Amino acid sequence: MTYPENVAIDAATGAIAPMVEHYEKRLADLRDVFSDRQAVDRMLAEDQNILVYQVRAFKREGCDLWFGTTTIEPGQVGREYFMTRGHFHKRRDMGEVYYTQAGEGLLLLQSRDRQIETMEMRPGTSSLIPPDWAHRSINVGTDPLVFVWVCNIEAGNDYGEILEKGMLRHVIAGAASPEIIDPLA
């Protein structure tokens, strides 16, 4: 028997209680995610293996849905903003719902047939991520970017293709505002 449960969410930090899963990704974990490897190595040489993002989650066996928060710190590696690795779901029939709580971000998506979409993430904005669209969140602001996510407990994450090939667009700091660029152009 699975019982109902309340979870407190701190919208400013992404902290949740109770918390069932938690992981952090620091710069050294994400070396291959950023395009400017020299910038990564310079930062690591200066002992800046800083926190880039963390995921906190709640789930209970017997419930088809689980949910959690992702918190991306503000920061850059070279001109690229701090971001998540990006992934497809293992289950190609399962999407996700995001609900931004704090900060300012961009949600970068690409479909299997290489269509590209970008959407703004800001407090009060909920994003529907349909099945089989890879998704990466990017903090383009100066405060932590915090969002709540909900998906099927069996959706799973498939990081392979994005880790190997990267995404079709990069988001970099422009002179006045973030720029979405084609890294192959």
Place this chain on the structure above:
Amino acid sequence: MTYPENVAIDAATGAIAPMVEHYEKRLADLRDVFSDRQAVDRMLAEDQNILVYQVRAFKREGCDLWFGTTTIEPGQVGREYFMTRGHFHKRRDMGEVYYTQAGEGLLLLQSRDRQIETMEMRPGTSSLIPPDWAHRSINVGTDPLVFVWVCNIEAGNDYGEILEKGMLRHVIAGAASPEIIDPLA
């Protein structure tokens, strides 16, 4: 092909844009939900067929999840607070996630084997509703109670049992605070 989409959620009112589905439940629609039928009829005789709650939703074909908001106005019928009808899901293997945005409420749940749970709803609180627990939301405050909900698009709502038999607990205004009572006791 289903494309990603952003939805703006107004946490204070529950308004969403774009909105795909919308319905309102007024007092006359809910005559059989409240236990004090004389109070209902007095209010209706005074032409107070007022709004009790409304549901706004967003969905797209091709996505396994949909989401929306429920907004329950503050108010009472006799000593009972304004509330939703309450339902099980048609799909007995599918639960739901709530995330309270504004106001002050109680979430009343009962399992098929007649176990009872109540949980507080307040801003920042997310509630996991496991599969096959009937759920009813009750506004025990003085402002609108607004929550976001997310579930599988195939979960469906089965109102029959709760409409016919009611729920095993009622929430009424006590002298100082809401009281949860057994209507058969």
